[in-house]
Amino acid sequence: MEDGAAPEVALSGRWDAAALGLVLLLTIGALVLSLGYPLWGDFQPGPGLFPTLAAGLAVLCALGALGSALLAERGAATGREEARVWRRLLVYAGIVLIWAASFATLGFAASGAIALTLLMRVGEGMGWLPSLAIAGVTIALGWLLFEVLLGVPLPHGVLPT
Amino acid sequence: MMESLIGLGQGFGIALSFGNLLWCLLGVALGTAVGVLPGLGPTATISLLLPITFRLDATSSLIMLSGIYYGAMYGGSITSILVKIPGEASSIVTCIDGHEMARRGRAGPALGISAFGSFIAGVVATLGVALAGPAVADVALAFGPAEYTALVVLGLVLVTQIGEGPRIRALLMAALGLWGSTVGLDPIEGTTRFTFGVLELQDGLDIAVLAMGLFGVAEVLTLAAAKEGSTQMVDSPRGLRALLPDRADWRASSGPIARGSVLGFALGLLPGGGALISSFASYVMERRLAKDPSRFGQGAIEGVAGPETANNAAAQASFVPLLSLGIPSNVVMGVMIGALMIQGIAPGPMLATERPELFWGVIASMLIGNLMLLVLNVPLLPVFVALLRVPQRILAPLILLFCVVGAYSLQNSAFDVMMVAIFGVVGFLLRLVRLDPAPFMLAFVLGELLEKSIRQSLLIGLGSPMILVEKPISAALFALAALVLCWPALRWIQIRIMGGRRTT
Numbered sequence: 116m117e118d119g120a121a122p123e124v125a126l127s128g129r130w131d132a133a134a135l136g137l138v139l140l141l142t143i144g145a146l147v148l149s150l151g152y153p154l155w156g157d158f159q160p161g162p163g164l165f166p167t168l169a170a171g172l173a174v175l176c177a178l179g180a181l182g183s184a185l186l187a188e189r190g191a192a193t194g195r196e197e198a199r200v201w202r203r204l205l206v207y208a209g210i211v212l213i214w215a216a217s218f219a220t221l222g223f224a225a226s227g228a229i230a231l232t233l234l235m236r237v238g239e240g241m242g243w244l245p246s247l248a249i250a251g252v253t254i255a256l257g258w259l260l261f262e263v264l265l266g267v268p269l270p271h272g273v274l275p276t
Numbered sequence: 277m278m279e280s281l282i283g284l285g286q287g288f289g290i291a292l293s294f295g296n297l298l299w300c301l302l303g304v305a306l307g308t309a310v311g312v313l314p315g316l317g318p319t320a321t322i323s324l325l326l327p328i329t330f331r332l333d334a335t336s337s338l339i340m341l342s343g344i345y346y347g348a349m350y351g352g353s354i355t356s357i358l359v360k361i362p363g364e365a366s367s368i369v370t371c372i373d374g375h376e377m378a379r380r381g382r383a384g385p386a387l388g389i390s391a392f393g394s395f396i397a398g399v400v401a402t403l404g405v406a407l408a409g410p411a412v413a414d415v416a417l418a419f420g421p422a423e424y425t426a427l428v429v430l431g432l433v434l435v436t437q438i439g440e441g442p443r444i445r446a447l448l449m450a451a452l453g454l455w456g457s458t459v460g461l462d463p464i465e466g467t468t469r470f471t472f473g474v475l476e477l478q479d480g481l482d483i484a485v486l487a488m489g490l491f492g493v494a495e496v497l498t499l500a501a502a503k504e505g506s507t508q509m510v511d512s513p514r515g516l517r518a519l520l521p522d523r524a525d526w527r528a529s530s531g532p533i534a535r536g537s538v539l540g541f542a543l544g545l546l547p548g549g550g551a552l553i554s555s556f557a558s559y560v561m562e563r564r565l566a567k568d569p570s571r572f573g574q575g576a577i578e579g580v581a582g583p584e585t586a587n588n589a590a591a592q593a594s595f596v597p598l599l600s601l602g603i604p605s606n607v608v609m610g611v612m613i614g615a616l617m618i619q620g621i622a623p624g625p626m627l628a629t630e631r632p633e634l635f636w637g638v639i640a641s642m643l644i645g646n647l648m649l650l651v652l653n654v655p656l657l658p659v660f661v662a663l664l665r666v667p668q669r670i671l672a673p674l675i676l677l678f679c680v681v682g683a684y685s686l687q688n689s690a691f692d693v694m695m696v697a698i699f700g701v702v703g704f705l706l707r708l709v710r711l712d713p714a715p716f717m718l719a720f721v722l723g724e725l726l727e728k729s730i731r732q733s734l735l736i737g738l739g740s741p742m743i744l745v746e747k748p749i750s751a752a753l754f755a756l757a758a759l760v761l762c763w764p765a766l767r768w769i770q771i772r773i774m775g776g777r778r779t780t
Contacts, residue, residue, distance in 0.1 A: 130708075131709055131710070134705070134708065134709040135709060138448070138709070138711070142448075142451075142452070145452075145455050148470060149455070149458075152467065152469060155739075158738060158739055159731070159734065159735050159739065160730070160731045160734045160735070160739075161465075162462040162464070162465055162467040162469060164731070165454075165458060165726075165727040165730065165731070166455055166458040166469065166470070169451055169452075169454035169455040169458065169723070170451075170455050172447075172451040172454070173448060173451035173452050173455060176444055176445075176447045176448035176451055177448055179444040179448075180442065180444045180445050180448050183442060183444060203500050203501045204497060204500075204501050204701075204704060206500075207496070207497050207500045207501070208497060208700075208701045208704070211493060211497075211676060211697045211700060211701070212697050212698070212701065214676075214680065214697070215680065215690075215693045215694045215696065215697035215698075216694060216697075218680065218684065218690050218693045218694075219690035219693075223681070223684075227677060227680070230676075231673045231676075231677070234672075234673050234676070235669060235673065238500060239669040241669065249670060249673070250673070253673060253674060253677055254677075257677050257678075257681055261681050261685060265685070267681065267684070267685040267688070268688055269681065269684065270684075270690065
């Protein structure tokens with residue numbers, strides 16, 4: 116890590132504003148959903164009052180943040196850097212999401228071994244053998260710590276119990 | 277005062293017995309381990325260990341259980357500093373400067389000041405509990421829904437002052453955190469909200485799942501995305517001298533430790549989010565008091581010393597409402613009341629007179645337990661810091677494994693694993709647009725208390741919001757919140773006036 120500085124992965128102004136626009140849409144969605152619940156009834160606040168207030172505040176803040184992003188001239192990352200960020204994110208996020216989705220079906224050991232091997236082979240560019248070895252040792256240690264020592268009933272999935 | 281000192285002396289006699297020392301050691305060691313592991317928090321551990329306490333006497337069982345609690349408070353800071361995964365909600369603030377210090381090769385001093393600060397806070401707060409506890413316990417009773425609303429509003433204002441970047445984005449994240457806290461059953465009427473028919477969402481989003489996703493998984497994704505041939509997660513120092521806080525660190529930290537101890541003790545007395553609010557109140561206070569506030573967020577040791585001290589002091593102080601009034605100030609204390617009731621003891625105002633050996637034994641054990649934490653953890657600093665030498669390509673999958681299995685262990689549910697993964701990706705995307713997850717998390721934790729307090733206040737006030745500012749405590753807290761919120765504008769006006777005077 117260069118000089119111990121925090122990794123810079125912030126988006127450039129154009130994408131920053133686009134992302135904040137998306138956040139604004141999400142907050143509007145939250146507000147609409149919140150208004151679907153009663154705000155007041157029988158001389159007392161209803162279940163929709165607090166979420167509506169929170170979502171309303173979020174909409175206002177998102178508008179403010181979007182406005183300041185549109186006004187600001189910023190260029191934290193170049194187009195090439197952004198492409199690299201997205202490529203690596205897709206690899207890592209894809210593997211993590213697939214791991215989570217297959218955790219119950221394939222079980223802790225099989226899903227973990229596949230995900231970790233892929234992470235190290237595809238994400239980190241290691242050879243197949245070291246990737247398999249590290250994944251195997253990590254899964255074995257995880258199983259020992261959580262299932263044997265802490266008694267967490269990890270899913271066995273495709274493997275026999 | 278004399279009576280308290282005699283009681284404390286009697287307590288030491290009980291806490292220093294071989295058996296109780298052993299239970300205390302077991303408690304703090306387990307607590308530290310539990311704090312380090314994401315997912316398995318002190319509440320779950322204490323609940324799991326309750327059956328063991330059936331065979332112990334009440335004093336020994338409470339000594340062990342309280343050791344787990346304050347041990348976990350310290351343990352939570354280890355992962356916050358090293359890998360940016362807060363073990364406990366009150367350690368979220370420690371992630372900001374603690375992890376930044378670790379990045380800059382100063383993990384040892386960060387962990388060291390956290391251990392020493394926690395010890396000092398523990399001693400100060402325990403003495404506070406012993407000497408003034410029963411007298412100040414009544415403060416908790418003065419807090420009704422209106423006062424809690426004001427306290428949480430003040431807390432939320434402080435939340436937006438944390439972290440770098442534009443305040444409007446912090447406020448946006450805090451608002452989203454408040455909205456996120458409403459997912460699940462409505463706390464007053466039990467109406468299901470925003471669950472979209474998903475049964476698992478009825479209990480709401482889990483704080484541990486959010487923390488592991490938004491901080492742990494997102495940190496791995498951030499490092500992966502930003503990586504340019506680096507082999508380690510963060511820089512790791514070598515040599516014992518580099519591992520301990522030096523004279524300059526101590527000079528910088530002494531004020532935050534002293535202020536954090538007092539602040540943490542005062543806020544810890546209040547049922548609710550005392551420990552959490554104290555940690556970020558301390559952070560904001562230190563940043564405001566600093567000569568160069570721009571260092572905060574860049575690895576300022578004061579940003580670790582203050583919050584860590586405050587949350588530990590608050591953890592100890594939360595025993596005051598429990599032992600003196602029988603009021604649990606948080607979920608862990610609620611489980612401890614259960615442990616006492618199993619033994620046929622009802623905590624309350626009469627506990628100190630009816631069961632002095634238990635009351636004073638537990639208080640004395642806290643002093644001993646804090647010393648044990650220090651003795652256990654300072655020699656382990658090289659071991660903790662050595663973790664940073666593990667190459668990133670090995671440590672990153674390990675963090676993911678801990679997050680995945682930690683999430684599963686909460687309720688043995690694959691749904692939580694999926695939520696961790698989703699929030700990990702969301703957390704990474706939020707960082708891309710400079711939206712700090714810390715205000716989201718802190719507001720999320722405070723959200724339920726705020727909603728409950730507002731709605732109860734409005735119910736009591738027959739729908740009139742004036743009830744919120746009619747009482748002196750709540751009015752004062754609201755005024756303080758307004759002052760904190762308007763402080764930058766006031767400073768700006770002051771600078772303009774001063775500047776104008778200088779030029780004329």
